[in-house]
Amino acid sequence: MTRNDNMGPLTRLLMNDAQGRKLLMVLVALAVIIPFCNLVFPQDSFFHISTYTMTLLGKYLCYALLAIAVDLIWGYCGILSLGHGAFFALGGYAMGMYLMRQIGDRGVYGNAELPDFMVFLNWQELPWYWFGFDQFWFAMLMVLLAPGILAFVFGFLAFRSRVTGVYLSIITQAMTYALLLAFFRNDMGFGGNNGLTDFKDILGYSLQSDNTRAALFIASVLAVIIGYLISRFIVTSKLGRVLVAIRDAESRARFLGYRVEYYKLFVFVVSSMLAGVAGALYVPQVGIINPGEFAPINSIEIIIWVAVGGRGSLYGAVIGAVLVNYAKTYFTGAFAELWLFMLGGLFVLTTLWLPKGVVGLWAQIKEKQQIRKAGSAAANASAQGDVS
Amino acid sequence: MKTFGKNSLSKAGKVLAMTALAAGVSLANAADTIKVGVLHSLSGTMAISETTLKDTVLMMVEEQNKKGGLLGKKLEPVVVDPASNWPLFAEKTRELLEKDKVDVIFGCWTSVSRKSVLPVIEELNGLMFYPVQYEGEESSYNVFYTGAAPNQQAIPAVDYLMNEVGVKRWVLAGTDYVYPRTTNKILESYLKSKGVAEKDIMINYTPFGHSDWQTIVSDIKKFGGAGVKTAVVSTINGDANVPFYKELANQGVSAEDIPVVAFSVGEEELSGFDTKPLVGHLAAWNYFMSADSKENDEFIKAWHEFTKSEDRVTNDPMEATYIGFEMWAKAVEKAGTTDVAKVEAAMIGIEVPNLTGGMAKMNKNHHLSKPVLIGEIQEDGQFDIVWETDGVVPGDAWTDFLPESKNLISDWTAPVSCGNYNVVTKTCGGAVATE
């Protein structure tokens, strides 16, 4: 491993990560080809990719980033957060507030300052927490800070008191549930149940134009790539080793002198920020953010994406997110009445027969093949080392 | 150890090509059918209400096909499940319009689902019929609202209670979302304009699915115990109604003491209750199953045959779906095409029979003129119609009882062609006709 020092940081990151390399290549290719096919080829061409497909893939990518964020803390640090949807939604709300301010006087009541729902609720002036959201940079800062600060405060309290395991899971669920109820209240000033919608443009570009959509799509791809690299950097660094140690035996790690709570807190905050970014990219692509995103059930679903893909492998999380959501899209269209059976069945079967997710299945098959070949199988299997 | 190489790249390419094939290429379908999109939740919290409307549309399509379809083509329903998930409503709308290329969509129930669909349907210039009573404050070129606006439900109901029952004290109870908020705001301003004092109005909001009503019902009881006739105007939504009414019954609040008039409780919701203790509580709708008319009898008969069950009830949103569908069919015949702009133009002024008798007419603001009925709950889960408006009431997109929408009107015909036209400044704010 010493020769790693001679290489560039990126190469070093991907050195032992064959699947990750493939994933990144697919992503880069997607970023080029999909917008190209959408914008260049005419609608009736064989190579045309519809805006529907592009926004759908864009949505999957946001979910993929969210899955990476969850896998980072669950797969590598053993923190099962049942409230990660909250960070996603907070990032989404930060973006939504910016987009709301961009509407300006084009709302139905033509008020330049206040969003429609505030005019409607007889609010006279903008509440203080809406200030600054007309600036893109400020909103983007908030996309990171709002989830980050919540995660910091929450994590600081929880990890310091050594709340672990199911207790932690349940209080994260309580957190997102409390936020759900709070955001439902119209008096909170976030649009109540209807949330924020009817966005017009972002940075001056219309959200309804295909060019903007393509740009958002490319931004999502980049976000997934960057999120992947950051997470990869963390898990391959010394810090990452400590995290895995905490996951496997927290008390021992503590006895060895590691300040377990700080490691956990750090990775929890990073993960929440990644989730926030995912939310921020999600909102302009689907066109609405509402308290439903805080629903505890959404957070559970995220866990399921990661589990289906393969806990503890970052690319597995991406695969899981895309796979489950594609299944959902397909089933709700094709078997509207039966899709819950299929989705439920998928989860049960995955946990029973694919304990390491789809990625693990792949590894299992490969392993069998290589045992059959009786070659130098052992060396290759250890390349999967980060799978627990 | 593998390195970056052609091998991986070509794999990536393959994957990509497959994705493109699977998702992006829409098969060019010969236009031998007219496609009717159905966008109602079949799972999740809203399935309880929306599944019935899906069945209604399917029934209407079947009946239309029996009559030979439209313009010589058969109708083909395309059903999707947005699963009570609001962003999914937008996504499924895009799927229906871009992938399935439907000619019309019947769909949505909640306001938030409609708000989620709105930008997509306007961008892709689709056509949607929305069949549920709602808060108003909206008018889109691409949407026809066949449910009641607040002036077609809330205000007549309050008039009835005030003038016929002599109610002097009012509880406005609702679920905390936009429809009750708007309705209560309109009612509050309306009641005050009729001289009701602030202290005689109690407003209460509860979250979705609220199940513990002990405190609130007890408060209502105390509020109503002041010796003055009190009524509850309920905009409580969906699942919260059953525990609310059960608590009312258990605490002994009878309709004679404190009548509850509901805007979201119809025959279908009642079919999940034991209505014995609720007899006499009220609802305001544009349709009741008990209405006496030939059209209604036929509709109920067809519904029972379609569902193969004599027990299924009909309700107001079903009538709104029925009217919407009949109007659309008539407009398509009139326009000779399913082109959105031509159908939209043909829609305005079209009349079809109400199931309660008389004719419903589509107005320039994409809302209907319909009669308003008040019914009292009976032991058998039906409503006994105790009052109705003299004539039809035209739906008002922008209410006159809110200061900010007082001056707005909606008129989708030339020369205004605008969903929110300010009659004072003579300007059109927000959305304008795209064609």
Add this chain to the structure above:
Amino acid sequence: MRMYCRQIFLALALLVSFTGQVLAAQDADNLKALTSQLIAANYAEKEQLAGQIAALDDERVLPILSALLEGELFYKKDDEQILIVKGDAINNAFSGDAVDVPGKRDKKKIGVNNSLRGELRSLIARAQINSRKESVRLDAAANLLKNSADVELTLVNEALAKETSSDVKDILSLVRGLILLKSEDQAERITALELLDGSLYPEVRASLNQFISGFSEEEIKTRKTEYTAATKSLASIETLVEMNGYIENLYFGLALGAVLLLAAIGLAITFGVMGVINMAHGEMIMLGAYTTYVVQQLMPDHTGLSLVVSIPAAFLVAGAVGVAIERGVIRHLYGRPLETLLATFGISLILQQAVRSVFSPLNREVATPDWMAGTFMLNPALELTWNRLYIIIFSLLVLATLALVLKRTLFGLQMRAVTMNRPMASSMGIRTGWVDALTFGLGSGIAGIAGVALSQLTNVGPNLGQAYIIDSFMVVVFGGVGNLWGTLVAAMSLGVANKIFEPIAGAVLAKILVLVFIILFIQKRPRGLFALKGRAVENG
């Protein structure tokens, strides 16, 4: 209203002056004529007719008016014969003869609306105040109290004079007080104030309030004795009412706690004892509620009994499904507790959809037996609901039974042994797999029982379970995983806390505050109120 009363008295006066025989015959004819007019009359006319009918001297007046009130008065469509329909028995309203009405649509109900119902009740009350049965007189007196504005003093005085029961007397004297309070005569008003003093009936409070607000600045000085007496008794009433309000609120809190407890007990077993993050727990509750519905469909005429039968039925149904889930899925996942979350979540989706496919997505109707409906009165300002009381008792019973099973039976012993040390238990000859299945079945079965109780309070629909799953987890975690006692304390304290916050902050904020409180509490005591050693704690 006044008018009809005058008619009654007119009729009474006439009665005195003529011989009864002749008039009774006339009245019988009038009764038929007036009743028949009900068919075509509108609601305002029906009220007048009802007043006229009440004024007639005929023993059939009361049954007819009662039938009209209960919606049991029908007419035959072809010959406009007036019928009284009680269940399947159809009788002529006047002769009492059985009438054969072949089709369902051949007869039509004579409609009543709210205001007519109110009118009928007060007419009937006036007749029934002279009834021989004390309970009937009590109801009638309560009704007169409600409608005191329309009651004549003479009627009350006469009734008071012959009344023997002190309960009825108390109410009647209140009615008298309410009437006298409006008198022109000061002495009568003062008598009224004495009669009304210390009564907690809302009608009294409302009247006193109106009485006081009727005073002008000038009159406060001139009629000082009345004014001070009224304000004083109103103030003492208000204090008592306020205190009763606190008791009522505590009761509401305990009732909410009982619901939480019922919802959570099953989870305290499957999650608390076995460590399965059981997302399908809510669906077990749902299955219990649907079982109640099915049992009730099977025995439609015995609402109360069906509810009792539903308890074991729901236990068996949900328990059997629980055992099946354990054997089929969860068995393979021990040692991987977090993965049980995924599998049970999948199962919950499947069960929801299954119920939706079988029973339709609509809510199902579960009737409430009469003994569970209504309120019991501790005092006139404090009426508590029966059903909540039953649910509080029921939840405690379920908990006690479960505690007994765990502490006193062999199965309970084995279960605890497996929880504490599986390999040791296994080597002592306990079939751990079998115990696991039964334990999960027990937890699920109890969730099913909870469903029976919840079917009386809320919707029986596919989403029933979803509504309780989060609260259930909060209760179990707050109480301390694996500790039944903790679950009880947690459920009750969360219920009461919720109801303490609710009047101050509103329903939504109260709930948020409780959640924040749980989050903060867990920081202080990371293992909940009562921590327990066991495999759930170790694995987390």
